[in-house]
Each structure stands twice: as C-alpha cells, then as structure tokens.
Amino acid sequence: MSTAVSGSTDAVPMASQRRVRDVSRLMPLALLAPGIVVIGLGLVWPIAAMLAVSLQDKFPDATRVTLEHYGTVLSDPYFLRIIGRTFALATVVTVIAALVGYPVAWYLARSNSRWKHLVFLGVIAPLMVSIIVRMIGWTIILGNEGLINAVLRALGAIDEPLRLMQGFWSVVLGLVHILLPFMILSIAAVLGKIDRSYAEAANILGANPVRTFLSVTLPLSVQGIASGSVIVFCISVGVFVTPIMLGRGQVAVLAITIQEQMVVLVDWPTGAAAAMVLTAGTLVVLGLYGMFIRRHARR
Amino acid sequence: MTASPPRPGERLLAGYVGLVLLFLALPVLIVIPLAFSTDASLIFPPRGFSLKWFANILERPEFASAFRVSATVAVVATSISLVVGTLAALAFVRYRFPGRDTLLLVFMTPLIFPAIVLAAALALVLSPLGLLRSIAGLVCAHVVLTLPYMLRTAIATLSEIDRSLEEAAQTLGANRWRTFRHVTLPLLRPGLLAGITFSLIISFDEFTVSMFLVGPGLMTLPLEMYNYSEFTLDPTLAAISTILLGLTTIAIVVIEKLVGLGRQFS
Known part of the structure; x- marks a missing residue:
C-alpha cells in the first residue's frame, strides 16, 4: 500500500521539477566519477587480479584453475x-x-x-x-x-x-x-x-x-x-x-x-x-x- | 569543578601521560644529537661535534635524486587527490543517494588495507602496462593511498560550512559554478590546505607500496634510506632524518595555524 502511495506522488511532479530532480540525481554520480575510477583501477582491479593469480597453477602462462x-x-x-x-x-x-x-x-x-x-x-x-x-x-x-x-x-x-x-x-x-x-x-x-x-x-x-x-x-x-x-x-x-x-x-x-x-x-x-x-x-x-x-x- | 586543586589521582595521571609522551617523542628526537656525532656508527651518547654527515649527504647523488623522485610523486599525487577528493566530498556531504555509506567505506579502505597486499597487487597490474619503475606508476599508487586523507579533511570542512551563505549567493543570482568558485571554495581553503599538507607527508613517507614499484634508477627517499641502512648504519641517516624532522615540523606548524591539528583526527 505504502509503495503505491509514494509511487503515485512520485509520478505527478511538473516537468520542470522533474528536470531539476534528474539533474540532482546525476550530480552525485558526476562528482563521484573520478573517485570511483581511482578506487576501481587502483584498488578493486588490482585485488581482483591478485585473487585470479592466486587461483592459477602458474604465473604467468596459467594452464588451469587450482586451489593448491x-x-x-x-x-x-x-x-x-x-x-x-x-x-x-x-x-x-x-x-x-x-x-x-x-x-x-x-x-x-x-x-x-x-x-x-x-x-x-x-x-x-x-x-x-x-x-x-x-x-x-x-x-x-x-x-x-x-x-x-x-x-x-x-x-x-x-x-x-x-x-x-x-x-x-x-x-x-x-x-x-x-x-x-x-x-x-x-x-x-x-x-x-x-x-x-x-x-x-x-x-x-x-x-x-x-x-x-x-x-x-x-x-x-x-x-x-x-x-x-x-x-x-x-x-x-x-x-x-x-x-x-x-x-x-x-x-x-x-x-x-x-x-x-x-x-x-x-x-x-x-x-x-x-x-x-x-x-x-x-x-x-x-x-x-x-x-x-x-x-x-x-x- | 574547574577551580579545584588537582587531586593526587589527577597528578598521577598527568605523570603517566608525561611518560607516554616521552615514549612517543624519544625515538623521534634522539636522531638529532646523533646527526652531529663524529663516530662512524650510531653510538649513544654521541661524541664530538661535526657536520661531516650532512656533507656526506651532498656527496651521494642518490639521496638528492631520491628526494627529487619523492617530492615529484608527492606533489603530483596530492594534486590529483585534491581534485578527486574534493569532488567526492561534495557528493558525500551534499547528497543522499543509495549505497552512500558503503561507497564511503570503500573510499576509506586504503587506510587500513594491508599495505603489502595492495603493493603486490598494484605491481601485478602496473607491470603489463609498463608502469613499473616509473614516476607515473608511483603516482597512481600514491593517489589511492592519499585519497582517504584528502576526502576525510574535505568532508570535515564541508560539513561545517554554513549553507545559508551559498543560498544567499544563489538568491542574489549567482549560478552553481560562481557560487562554488566565490563562496564555497574560499571557505574550504584552510581545510583543503591542511589536507594537502597531510597528503604530501603520507606520500613522501610511503614505504611498502613504493617498494614493489621502484627499482634501479628510480628510488624514493625512504627506500634509498632503507637500502643504505642495509649496508651502513652511520649517522648519515640520522642527518637525513634531522632534515626531514625540520620539514615535518614546518608542516605541523602550517596545519596547526590553518585548522588545528586535532581536527584532522576527530
């Protein structure tokens, strides 16, 4: 019930209001984008790569995945x-x-x-x-x-x-x-x-x-x-x-x-x-x- | 409550605090007298007075070149962190969006993530890109490591800015950019300068991550000092340490004057 109510209030804003809201919804993403790139490329990707190497039988030139x-x-x-x-x-x-x-x-x-x-x-x-x-x-x-x-x-x-x-x-x-x-x-x-x-x-x-x-x-x-x-x-x-x-x-x-x-x-x-x-x-x-x-x- | 004379318990506590401060300060300050010793090893108490160890720094070009590498990396990495961190702080302080808390946690992770793991992992991905043993590779790593410090300072400073000042500017017809440029940025400046100083120190002193990324021909100062200590433990290192302590003291005074050092950690 409550979701239906909030959904209906969300659906009625005037066009200009919606534009403002869309902009402010994109704004944090735009501000965060450089940081997400830094953390993604400098932290998440390297750790993921390391995890992958730990599961290879050899490095470089892996032939199979192993837990050995x-x-x-x-x-x-x-x-x-x-x-x-x-x-x-x-x-x-x-x-x-x-x-x-x-x-x-x-x-x-x-x-x-x-x-x-x-x-x-x-x-x-x-x-x-x-x-x-x-x-x-x-x-x-x-x-x-x-x-x-x-x-x-x-x-x-x-x-x-x-x-x-x-x-x-x-x-x-x-x-x-x-x-x-x-x-x-x-x-x-x-x-x-x-x-x-x-x-x-x-x-x-x-x-x-x-x-x-x-x-x-x-x-x-x-x-x-x-x-x-x-x-x-x-x-x-x-x-x-x-x-x-x-x-x-x-x-x-x-x-x-x-x-x-x-x-x-x-x-x-x-x-x-x-x-x-x-x-x-x-x-x-x-x-x-x-x-x-x-x-x-x-x- | 404030005017009462100190009770014995309080005096005991103050004495204990003094001892802990001595424990914290002693290993730092003890390098200064040793830098002027005439002995060729790190003997305490130092004998005589000489400046030959400072002269020795100048005779070894590797220290000067390592200093240049460390300073370059610190300045470039801090500049990038400054922009990235300030923008992210604006998002975290001014907007509520899904996943905000989790993302903030992820951005802060380099603070406590095991340095050795991050070091090896960065070497792993930078190597195929040809960025091993390059200034660019060191800068990439140091941006990740300094970003949390910059972000924390920027968030703390931004949270304290009175938003009605910005609203006033906008009511008077300034657009978003002009408001940021002429109202928000000047208010942010002291906090950001403190963050910059901090980030410079973190980058300049970084050891473990740089260890995997440097090599012959490209050394940072802490690693050059470590390499030197592997073979010779003479007061040359105490002399370099004394110079670094001088620079650190300047940095501490700068932060203290700008925002108060305590604010960096609360």
Whole structure:
C-alpha cells in the first residue's frame, strides 16, 4: 500500500521539477566519477587480479584453475607458523596499545589542564614523522651501543651489552610506538562524547570511583576501544618495515614472506594466496567489528 | 569543578601521560644529537661535534635524486587527490543517494588495507602496462593511498560550512559554478590546505607500496634510506632524518595555524 502511495506522488511532479530532480540525481554520480575510477583501477582491479593469480597453477602462462596454493599456505608448517606469528604479533600490539593508551585518552577527554593541547600535539606529531626516521631512532635506543645499554652500563647494572634489537618484543615495541596515537585518538573521541552525568549518578548512588569506572564509563567507551583496535590490528598484520628493521631477520611475518615469495622466489601464485589469506583475516576482523557496532547501536 | 586543586589521582595521571609522551617523542628526537656525532656508527651518547654527515649527504647523488623522485610523486599525487577528493566530498556531504555509506567505506579502505597486499597487487597490474619503475606508476599508487586523507579533511570542512551563505549567493543570482568558485571554495581553503599538507607527508613517507614499484634508477627517499641502512648504519641517516624532522615540523606548524591539528583526527 505504502509503495503505491509514494509511487503515485512520485509520478505527478511538473516537468520542470522533474528536470531539476534528474539533474540532482546525476550530480552525485558526476562528482563521484573520478573517485570511483581511482578506487576501481587502483584498488578493486588490482585485488581482483591478485585473487585470479592466486587461483592459477602458474604465473604467468596459467594452464588451469587450482586451489593448491591455498592448500600450501594453509597446511605447510612453515606458513602456518608465520601466519600464527603475524596474528599473534598484531593481537599483542593491539592489547598493549589499548592498555597503555586508555589513560592518555582519558586525560585528553576529561582533563581541564592548560597542557591538554600540548599533549594532543605530542600524541599526533609522531604520526607525521617518517617511519624510517622512527626505526633509526629505535635502533639508536635499542642497539648494542645504544641509549639503554649506555644507561645500564653507566649504572653498573651490566657489563656486556644486552641484545635488545633482535626479536619479537623489539618489533612489538616499534609497532606500539607507531600505532599508539591511533588507539589514543579513537578512544578519546568516544570518551569525549560520554555524558558525564551517568558517572555522577553512579557516584551519588554510592559506587566508588573504581566501580563507577568498571560498570559505567568503561562499557560506554568500548566502542572507542573497538574502533581503535581494528585500526591497530589491521595495520599491524600488513606491516613490513618494522619487523624487517627491528627484527633483524629473526621475526618473519606474513608481509615479509609475501614479499619473499614474489620478489625473491618469483612464485607469484603462492605469494598471492598468502596475500589473500592476510586479506581474509583483515576482512574477518572488520566483519566482527561491523557486527559488534550494530549490536552495540541496538542496545 | 574547574577551580579545584588537582587531586593526587589527577597528578598521577598527568605523570603517566608525561611518560607516554616521552615514549612517543624519544625515538623521534634522539636522531638529532646523533646527526652531529663524529663516530662512524650510531653510538649513544654521541661524541664530538661535526657536520661531516650532512656533507656526506651532498656527496651521494642518490639521496638528492631520491628526494627529487619523492617530492615529484608527492606533489603530483596530492594534486590529483585534491581534485578527486574534493569532488567526492561534495557528493558525500551534499547528497543522499543509495549505497552512500558503503561507497564511503570503500573510499576509506586504503587506510587500513594491508599495505603489502595492495603493493603486490598494484605491481601485478602496473607491470603489463609498463608502469613499473616509473614516476607515473608511483603516482597512481600514491593517489589511492592519499585519497582517504584528502576526502576525510574535505568532508570535515564541508560539513561545517554554513549553507545559508551559498543560498544567499544563489538568491542574489549567482549560478552553481560562481557560487562554488566565490563562496564555497574560499571557505574550504584552510581545510583543503591542511589536507594537502597531510597528503604530501603520507606520500613522501610511503614505504611498502613504493617498494614493489621502484627499482634501479628510480628510488624514493625512504627506500634509498632503507637500502643504505642495509649496508651502513652511520649517522648519515640520522642527518637525513634531522632534515626531514625540520620539514615535518614546518608542516605541523602550517596545519596547526590553518585548522588545528586535532581536527584532522576527530
């Protein structure tokens, strides 16, 4: 019924009105056309081409379609270890960033301090510094003759320099440094919008500050933690520079393996299959986030 | 509420925030003293004072040529992103159409899409077109990567423009183009300038995607620095980093003066 009614009102506009409406209907398409071309040719087409390569037996000169490369990537212990390490690394980085970042986000959202703007600048500015510069900075701090070893030696705590530069945790440190600002800004954006009267009400009703935080403010800010986590996790799984520069070849992650498969071994189909597995992992995380947001909005 | 003296909890929080800021700033700022060291390796604390590492940059033509490539790509890609992003932002802010939210999500995807996958995929399609190891290929990739930043800034700025100003211009007889040219564009200018600065930085610093598209004879500065670090870890890289930090500081001041840095991220 209702469609019939709206249909009939749509059918009667005067000719001039219809012309205006047709123009305004075409206008967004015209404005979006260049962007659709860029995203279509620069994102959708390349990814589709990559998907196609991952299903070929050989590249170039494919003879048949096959899933064998996915079989290799998902069953070979070498690949499985790397996939496990990649997602573990991203998870650890995300959790640490959330824990370390939350209080800073709280400060940005709630403090009345005159330093607040400076803190804001201090959080954002590192985002604009070249990643290579930051990796060199970490090398200076963690190196055998770096800052930490110099301080420890001056304090007499060590005789031999600690080998801080190779391994999982130096990569974690470097990634947390790069991605922490994204987490802080995501949480602060949500914390800033929470009505403070909820917390005040809990206080008046006798809840202590810890209880108020755990049962009122934290649940309300979960959305900020979730969106920050998605950004941090998705960037972490695809990262290349940090593991290679701070891991010194000891921390093989998917990004490094994909690059090796394609550039060094020139085995594009296997590399492409690994890349698609990485993409699928990212999409699953994004899908979970979408479901979470929808459920959260309904409450 | 505002006038109360800081409670111990607040002081503790402020102290903690200070520590986190130190963690964020230290790896960035530590390159500056090392750039003036006389030692040939990255030893802390630096000894002596010399400008020889800055001189070394000038003696190695590959750094200057990589800088030129990075700057050219950043400027061309940003110019294209600017036009494409502003037009798309007008559609997203001013019109409601089916699939709007989905399309906006797709336009923003390069922000979180695994860089390594996009890198390999772009190399795959650019190679048969003969665009591998070319400025044009790098520009194509960097337009995709900078578009979300430009779009986000343009959307934020456009949403805040008072539409009654445009309506007033149209009532006074200005057509769509004249209204855009003389009313909308001047109001957009500070936001767009901030977006431009941001996009220049993103493009100039890009590493992973460029890695698949460069080769002998065509290098961007971050990749040239990485290649150098593979063989020599001397303060030359700290010196280049110090110059880049100077340029970044100028960019931050520009954005801060124009729109406030915080607006870029809210």
